[in-house]
Amino acid sequence: MTAALWQGPAVALVNLFDADGGIDAPATAAHAARLVAAGLRAVLVNGSTGEASTLTDAERVALVTAVREACPGVPVLAGASGEWRGQAAARVRSAAQAGADAVLVAPPRLGGDLGAFYAAVAEAAGSLPVLAYHFPPVAGGPVPVDVLATLPVSGIKDSSGDPVRLGAELQLGWDGAVYSGAAALLGYAGWLGATGAIVAAANLVPEDCLAAWDRDAAAQLRVLRAEREAKAAPGGLKAAVAARYGTSPFRREG
Structure with missing residues (x-):
């Protein structure tokens, strides 16, 4: 396999907004730096x-x-998906100019020629x-x-949560990196030999995500509980992160 940008758990970062819905880039960056200091290996923005x-x-x-700027020691990925290749390509170029180390791009919702x-x-x-x-169908x-x-592509982030699909990706015999986007599969992905994981739960329980990757069963169960509780209501993850770290709970979605 070609050298991956990183191995192990990374965070799918929440973006923080003020009460009027404006982005708070400094607060978002400070939260990212906090998670990197806790040991997470990379940060996915957007x-x-x-x-x-x-x-x-x-x-x-x-x-x-x-x-x-806030996370100089780890890879920063940028989401750069688009509804057609021109839009995605423009977002990729902008992310590169902003200093991203890699980009994450989903196919258009309506399909087409993926190649x-x-x-x-x-x-x-x-x-x-x-x-x-x-x-699909989230992104x-x-x-x-x-x-x-x-x-x-250099790899894939698979957030389906399907362990059979994850296993199939790891048996392709290609040189791409495989990252799980499912917090429930952290220990399983690490055990099977996935390159790493990029999970939302790492915003809230970064230490447990790291330990779960290393096949600490008790930590994996704590991740599952934290994720289940955070998803019990719309905006639950942001509210839980706010309760732990004092960040803004405001959302645009919903």
Whole structure:
């Protein structure tokens, strides 16, 4: 396998907003730095956990720039999905200019030629690694396992939570990195030999996510409990993060 940007758990970062719905890039960056100090290996900005669908392109750039500056020691990934290849390519170029180390891109929701879509994304990325993103219907369309190895990507983030699919990705015989986006599979993914994980629960319980990756069963159960409680109500994750760290609980979605 080619050298991965990082191994082990990373955070799918929440983006923080003020009471009027404006982005608070400094507070978001400070939260990212706090999680890196706790031991997380990388930061994903502007993913689905960051309510990326509500952001303008200028806001995306501001958030990547702030997080990159606040987290100098770890890879910073930027979500750069789009409804067609031109939009995604433009977002990829902007993320690269803002200092991202890699980009995460889901296919368009309505499908199409995935090879042509990711070829345009890879061309825009240049030397920047591209991770495909599989999380239908939350973020774009599906990335079928049987075409993954043919795409011009460096790896995949699979947030489906399907352990059988994760196993199939790890048995493709390709040189791409495989990151799980499911907090429930942290220990399982680490046990099977996945490259790492990018999970929303790491905003709230970073220490337990790290321990669960190392197959600490008690930590995995604590992650599951924290995630279950956070998902019990809309905005629950942000409210739980606010309760622990004093961050803003405000959301745009919902």
